[in-house]
Amino acid sequence: MTAPDGFGAAATHDTFPLPPGRTLDICLNLHSAILEHRLFPGMKLSEDEVGEIYGASRTVVRAALQALAHSGLVNIERNRGAFVSRPSIREAQEVFEARALIEPRVARLAAEVIRAPDIKRLNRHLDAEHAAIDAGDKGKALSLSGAFHIAIADIADQQVFSQMVRSLISRSSLIIALYWKRADATCESHAHHALMKAFSEKDGSAAEEIQKSHIIDLHSGLDLREKKETASSLAQALSRD
Numbered sequence: 001m002t003a004p005d006g007f008g009a010a011a012t013h014d015t016f017p018l019p020p021g022r023t024l025d026i027c028l029n030l031h032s033a034i035l036e037h038r039l040f041p042g043m044k045l046s047e048d049e050v051g052e053i054y055g056a057s058r059t060v061v062r063a064a065l066q067a068l069a070h071s072g073l074v075n076i077e078r079n080r081g082a083f084v085s086r087p088s089i090r091e092a093q094e095v096f097e098a099r100a101l102i103e104p105r106v107a108r109l110a111a112e113v114i115r116a117p118d119i120k121r122l123n124r125h126l127d128a129e130h131a132a133i134d135a136g137d138k139g140k141a142l143s144l145s146g147a148f149h150i151a152i153a154d155i156a157d158q159q160v161f162s163q164m165v166r167s168l169i170s171r172s173s174l175i176i177a178l179y180w181k182r183a184d185a186t187c188e189s190h191a192h193h194a195l196m197k198a199f200s201e202k203d204g205s206a207a208e209e210i211q212k213s214h215i216i217d218l219h220s221g222l223d224l225r226e227k228k229e230t231a232s233s234l235a236q237a238l239s240r241d
Contacts, residue, residue, distance in 0.1 A: 026054050027064040029238065034073050034084055035146065035173045036139030038237040041086040045074065049234050071170055085174055089224045092175040096219040099168050100212060103149065106165060107195065107211035108204040109156035118155045119200055125151065126192055146173055148192060152211075172218075181223035191217070 030050070033039045051061045065082040068074040076082045087095070125148055132141035146169040153165040191214040198207035 022056055023060050023063045026050070026056060026061060027067045030064060030068060031073065033238055035143045035170065037142065037177045038139060039084050041084050041174050041178045043084045045082040045084065046234065047081065053235060053238050072167070073170055073174070087171060087175050087178065092179055092222060092224055095168055095171050095175055096215065099172065100215040100219065102161060102164055103215055104208040104212040106153050106156050106158065106161050108208040109158060110152045111199050111202055111204040111207035113157060114155055114199050114202065122148065122151060122196060142173065142176065175222065179222040179224055181221060
């Protein structure tokens with residue numbers, strides 16, 4: 001659950017209230033598995049099965065699932081149990097429209113205040129993202145790509161925007177898992193590198209335009225038609241944790 005400088009799936013855990021102890025470990029492992037697309041939208045998260053995988057009681061597992069429900073990554077249905085959230089086509093449209101409005105402004109603000117240590121941090125993160133791509137781990141690469149966008153919001157030092165971006169990125173991961181039509185589910189590297197150039201030059205206008213085009217391009221990569229659920233077992237999906 002670690003990544004360079006706090007990036008990666010674990011870096012987004014503050015989008016939901018953190019539970020204590022063993023519950024937190026399970027919560028973060030499930031959170032990572034969802035954002036890395038090892039657990040798919042609509043997949044049932046049986047308390048008994050999750051508990052068996054992690055050697056935990058149903059009470060502990062239930063608390064972890066409830067914490068994830070606060071982030072919108074999990075839906076808990078009465079008399080049915082917990083499921084990985086399955087975003088609708090309308091939600092997919094709205095999430096990316098919101099990103100196209102918010103993230104370009106955030107990129108401009110970040111470019112205006114970014115410092116040398118921030119640049120180095122973002123470059124190390126891009127190295128980690130490329131390493132995941134080279135290793136064929138598209139789920140991890142996607143998670144790192146989303147964390148790159150979150151890091152930009154953190155650099156902008158706008159608390160409300162940062163919270164909004166975190167929520168949108170988490171929901172975007174599920175949307176991409178369900179509706180992405182391209183072979184590569186990660187952000188195009190040229191867009192991130194173009195952003196880095198704008199940041200290094202403290203060019204807020206360029207950063208804003210690049211980020212706007214980038215989000216629009218991501219939106220265009222969605223195939224907004226209903227999909228059948230992908231079958232997989234919890235044990236297989238969580239075997240990496």
